[in-house]
Amino acid sequence: MAKYTPMMEQYLRIKAQVPDAFLFFRLGDFYEMFFQDAQKAAEELEITLTGREAGGEERIPMCGVPYHSAQVYIERLIEKGYKVAICEQVEDPATAKGVVKREIVRVITPGTVMEESMLQEEENRFLLALVESEGMYALSAVDLSTGECHVTQTDSPLFFLDEALSYQPKEIVVEQEEQEWLAHFRQRGGIFISPFSLSEELRKRAYQLGVSQLVGFEETCCEPAIQRSLELLLAYLQETQKRSLGHLHRLRSYDAKRYMMLDESARRNLELTTTLSEGKKRGSLLGLLDKTATAMGSRLLKKWLDKPLLDREEIERRQEIVEGFRTDLLGLSGLQEALRKVYDLERLAARVAYGTAHARDLLSLGRSLQQIPRVLEVLSSFQTPEIQAPLAQLDICSDLAEGILEAIVEEPPLSVKEGGILRAGYHAPLDELREIQKNGKTWIASLEQQERDATGIKSLKIGYNRVFGYYIEVTKSNLKHLPDGRYVRKQTLANAERFITSELKEKEQLILHASEKSTVLEYELFVSLRDEIAKHVPRLQRLSEWIAELDVLHAFAVISNIYRYVRPFVHGGEQLWIEEGRHPVVEAASTHAFIANDVQMDGSDRQILVVTGPNMAGKSTYMRQVALTVILAQIGCFVPAKRAQVPLIDRIFTRIGAADDLAGGRSTFMVEMSETCHALKEATNRSLVLLDEVGRGTSTYDGMALAHAIVEYLHHQVRAKTLFSTHYHELIHLEEELSRVVNVHAKCEEQDGKVVFLHKIVPGGADRSYGIHVAELAGLPEPVIKRAKVILTELESGIPDNTGNSRKVELQQMSIFDFLESESGVVRENGSELARDPIEEEVLEELRSWDLLNRSPMETLQWLQELKRKLTE
Known part of the structure; x- marks a missing residue:
């Protein structure tokens, strides 16, 4: 094996942990890829393939993408069905001894996407773990972007396959690749199969995660197949995400046979969620029904279409709510307007727990929660008991709304590490540091004017850069006006000189220290606020479930009013x-x-x-x-x-x-x-x-x-x-x-x-x-239509034989080929057999050899006309 540099040896060690993923290896301001990763990535991403010396005898392939725009490239790879492992520097290069320490901080796979730009607002993105054990087939499904988790099992392999496909998964995790039923998924595009070895250590860690977080986990896991599938799913998430999965609370164990089963063929042919011709939502039943006002409602509607109920009591409860909504058009309109101001609580809560929510996410969450009282106010006008029943016990999370809106400014920046996020008055020490910054900048402006007045140099200015800090800049033509001894030269430019003074440097230290300390403190306060909200994610998820159902039933009422639907x-x-x-x-x-x-x-x-x-x-x-x-x-x-x-x-x-x-x-x-x-x-x-x-x-x-x-x-x-x-x-x-x-x-x-x-x-x-x-309506040429009508008339009325007599044959739906060539080799008339003459045998031989599938309709008609001529001459 070639001798590589220490950095390249580090890369190879880390790459060995993720052989099935592209490794984005952080080097400064770039994510670099090497060897086969580089060659394949250059091809898939259409970026330049270069090379570098790595200590071996030959240059190794290399390509890279800027870290600040890496999201675009990651998204393209994920949509093509690849995995991407993100390897970051986990220590400060300035203080590192030797090679900077690096670790994989996350593996992004088709089924574990959390980035907003890579998610469809109105669709779930499910990851499935499938297990076959002792004649039982178990399924565990998770949408990491919303935190929902579902499990079921069956003893029917066909039912199992249909149920798995109903989730339209992006990725399926399996322990072994040799299961025959996997071919059922490989034949379908867009499903990534991920083999994953479940060691005893991984199984134990997954079980502990399930016990600590998933409500009802231990009761659900009394079924061995379900336990195995859940452990497989949770272990895979732990190994790929390498961070908190605190939003995974909602474990739903269900009996699939309590819902109507719609297999892939039925969903496709009935155009439930997409059209047959273009594969688009518009023109499908979902496209018609989706009058929802929120992304949560839209996703829930799709789930309901995939799993209609077999519970008559629950169906009637939904009908009562729809009936209540549709009888009050003014209230229905008000509800729709109120719901439109509620953002995607499910995914916002998930990002909070996952640790990726930024200040704008928190602000959207706060404003959505602030809108819930308005929703309740509108609902109070409806008299239907089923609408009013949950309102008394509903937790509207008003304390969270208040805490967020008191903390976050009206228009926060996207970055959470550059300050400008928290309101004045939220935290006294932060306000003090900001005041120092503000006063410092005022002092700098005042100093600039003082120096101009003292020196008489109108063009004198005080500037700042990260290398030299604050400086006084004077053009070379004005250097003679500077006083001796007080100005210390710092930098020479083509047309100017830059200076510092002891007074300026002293103030600079105070301002910069306050600025740096303020930025760090503000980030810490923001993370603390986000972590505090994360403790309440289960509350947010329960509220989002109620909003989503309310939204779907409101949409049913809207569509029923528009098209005059009736209650069945x-x-x-x-x-x-x-x-x-x-x-x-x-x-x-x-x-x-x-x-x-x-x-x-x-x-x-x-x-x-x-x-x-x-x-x-x-x-x-x-x-x-x-x-x-x-x-x-x-x-x-x-x-x-x-x-x-x-x-x-x-x-x-x-x-x-x-x-x-x-x-x-x-x-x-x-x-x-x-x-x-x-x-x-x-x-x-x-x-x-x-x-x-x-x-x-x-x-x-x-x-x-x-x-x-x-x-x-x-x-x-x-x-x-x-x-x-x-x-x-x-x-x-x-x-x-x-x-x-x-x-x-x-x-x-x-x-x-x-x-x-x-x-x-x-x-x-x-x-x-x-x-x-x-x-004829389809536009076939007139000669074809006319000739077809003649042939049809002959078939229905009888075809002349070679003696000029007409032989009646009951054709019904029999084709001309079936008529001329029966299985017995003879034509029957009134139950008697007629021997064929040599011309008939010749015609039949031509029939046997005619390649119907590779001939045009006109060629076939002309050929039939020639056969007829032979039979009637």
Whole structure:
């Protein structure tokens, strides 16, 4: 191994502690990186790669970033999924003997971000620790930026994966990398997997932290898997953060099965929090509902959408509050205005406990607390008992507000180490030092005038710099006017000389000592104030929880008033009945009146609705609006309908749209079948299943057979309420065969050869698909449309054989390929077999070899025309 300088040996020792992170190594005013870190960082950050001598035979790679702007570069690395270890000088270089001592003070990872600039105001940033132990799967989740911590466990691996993904984690900590279920997360972008070895020493330290800080930790840890996951999480935080985690108080142990489970597919297809097309909040259900006035409320709303309730009593409590708010429009408006002046108490409190809050954070906290009495004043106008109930016991932290606002100036600087933070009168010794500074500066100004008068030099001035302190500056042309003996030369410039006097140096010592002492004292007082507030973080967190819930329920009332939502009756029975239901997001985005539709489902007569009709007729909208209405009802919101009765639904499954999974090596049809399989295996008789065009990704007969079998299985085995949209008209007859299957269809009319979509769901099955009409609306060339209509007419009426006779064939949804080539190798007519002649065999051979997927529609149509010519000549 090469012999390196002592400083570089120190770097290598420290780097060995964090092999999976970029090490930002503090050297003066820069964070430097070396070796492979430098090469990779230069590439990722697009900064210059240089080199330096380090005692070895060759120059080593090096790059660096200024410490004052390092945050920008750290943020870019974290968003790319890397870790960054911050290594600081922990002793004064002026007094250090040998190499300055350095230590890692923090490791920033995708799941442990605390910096305000790197956080999304309206989103949580969760770190998860996942453990599998003795057949149980445990999950611990923490948002370090808010201090919330959640734990749960299950014996179902599929349920475990769905629950973990519901947090949309940025980082997952695991003890071992070989678990098969980790592949489920690696296939998804944006999730960083962090292997972490949990030694016995680390486990003990983590357990002690949990006992000392997390309320209910020991009771929760009676379950071995949960204890292991919590210890893994806390140990990882201790090793990476290396500072107080005092804001981690709120440990929530919950049974995931007490909430509606929405897997990743359901959240995506229903566009709960982001849109399918652009992945943005705008256009999603969250985007519509988010009329919250605070960041805390916005984050809580998203959590509620991810975890709708199965607790009818809690749902009704929320409904009562929404009802109370929406009946008093003036009070609701006043509440909204009051809440808008409340800053993000959760994250402010977390930064206080974490030790990173600056003076502006404390001022924001104080002003927010100062606004709470106004919120209470507005709430007093509402008569609803559920609104009034918590007010009597509410701790509004007025003492903290008073202490902060008495201490911090109106416009404090961002830096906490340069003074100017605390008000005059807050601390008497600090005021004395400030008075010395103030008087000293006045004395300096007075001295300058005295010296001008004494010497007659009008341009004489007294200045200051950090190297020489205070000095008297005189131009060279005026040096002859200076008195002898009193001025001592300090520095010579090109056009002037600088001097000092014993009187000036004496005053300088007094002023500078007061300034330095004042700055140090003010920083100490600020830290003391911050530490004192940190002792009350649990109080602040309880208050922030109440504000967040109040904000979300106020938003429900606002949105219900805007769009005329009604209070649904949520019950424990089986009937799902929605009268004149509407899709909330589509309705809000429409410029014309939304066509409302009814739905009636139960477990006895109407378990499965087979929905037929053409594309563009509103089938998918209808299915989605049923699911969204259920979700809205179970989060306590009112719903877009004239009336609604909603049973408690435990899970919603969706199989909607066509998409492949190239990264996972799955075709569109495989994705379709995988999602359908998940629904069939996991759904219960209390679930809601939405299946859209299942089976269309394969051949007609295969798809029809699968669709038929799936409906039967849902009917006989699962018994979940199901909306089954299909183009296979053959499935309509299932209404006659299965007692709980009912046909409905999207009504259309044909006027002057054009199809008119009425967007109305009515009883019965559709009589045709209108596929060519939809293709015409999409803008396909007129020759293609005309030729398709001719072919369709021939298929429906019969195709001439080579003798000129017409052979009737019942095609229904059979494609031309299925018609010309049956599995038996012959064409059947009225049950009898017809032998093919050589021309037919030639045509079939061409059919077998035609590469349909790599040919354009026009080429295929022209080729079909040629086949027809061969058969009819």
